[in-house]
Amino acid sequence: MTIKTMNLINEVPIQSRPRERLEHYGEKALSNHELLAILLRTGTKGTNVLSLALSMLNHFGNLYHLKTASCQELMAVSGIGRIKAIELKAAIELGMRISQASQIKIGQITSSTKAGEMLLVEMKGLQQEHVVVLFLNTKNEIIKKETIFIGGLNSSVAHPREIFRGAVRYSAARIIVGHNHPSGNPDPSEADIQFTRRMSECGELMGIELLDHIIVGESEFVSLKEIGIC
Known part of the structure; x- marks a missing residue:
């Protein structure tokens, strides 16, 4: 040459x-x-x-x-x-x-209950609202866990684009979103429900499934999938 x-x-x-x-x-x-x-x-x-x-x-x-x-x-x-x-x-x-090198897996999600229990252990007692995303492959193995932002879902930073930007970066097939209520009450607010619906719509457009949105309280959690929101 x-x-x-x-x-x-x-x-x-x-x-x-x-x-x-x-x-x-x-x-x-x-x-x-x-x-x-x-x-x-x-x-x-x-x-x-x-x-x-x-x-x-x-x-x-x-x-x-x-x-x-x-x-x-x-x-x-x-x-x-x-x-x-x-x-x-x-x-x-x-x-x-x-x-x-192979992609590191940090567990596998087999149900909303397992995901909720994992997030409950990590997030209960936090004094500020944290939004955590579990990025999953096609086998529902966790390939990345990341805190996307800290603050209420009413904040301008709490936007689905931040979540799906990470999903694209890590080549995730599905995601589970979790956030905590510092009040200790895991019941979803209207803002939680609207945010979940927006994420679900974005996921459908991008071909990245929102498996669940889990809200963590002081001693229990609520799966928005199980109550029919996503």
Whole structure:
């Protein structure tokens, strides 16, 4: 593979530089040598980083040989010193570990009762209203639990978009929302009911099911699903 490059990176048009291309088009749009150039960061005197990245790929022939190269073998490429070699080995190892990583599950929800009991233990006695979301996969396994905001549901921050933004970020298939009533009385208010209906409508539009909205009191909880609200 032969690609013509300028002697200095500042001679390359901004829109053609690897970092800018990744920022605008995403990492999948970049070639191997562009991704490698971002990791290398700088070239050498008279050779820009794109040319250095190409030299490395040509030297090793393919990504597998680059992956298995030792620091000493990396340093055999002109322009690759000790620091660059160490940084590359660290980046390669981290990439391998990430590729082998699996999503951590923190329990499975089998019923509204189980979800309510879990939230009751965590939220009873709180002096302010907290809104917590359980993000679930298709097997109802909890892939993330997050406090979205603190304050009453009448507050302007209590909006379904904050909840579903997290659902999209974590690739959740379903969600359970829980919040506490510091008064200790878990009976839903009109604001609770309206908020639940808005969440349910948003979930239908986005294809992310609202399984339940659970209100936690001092010693008991109410499932809005079980009373027919969602």
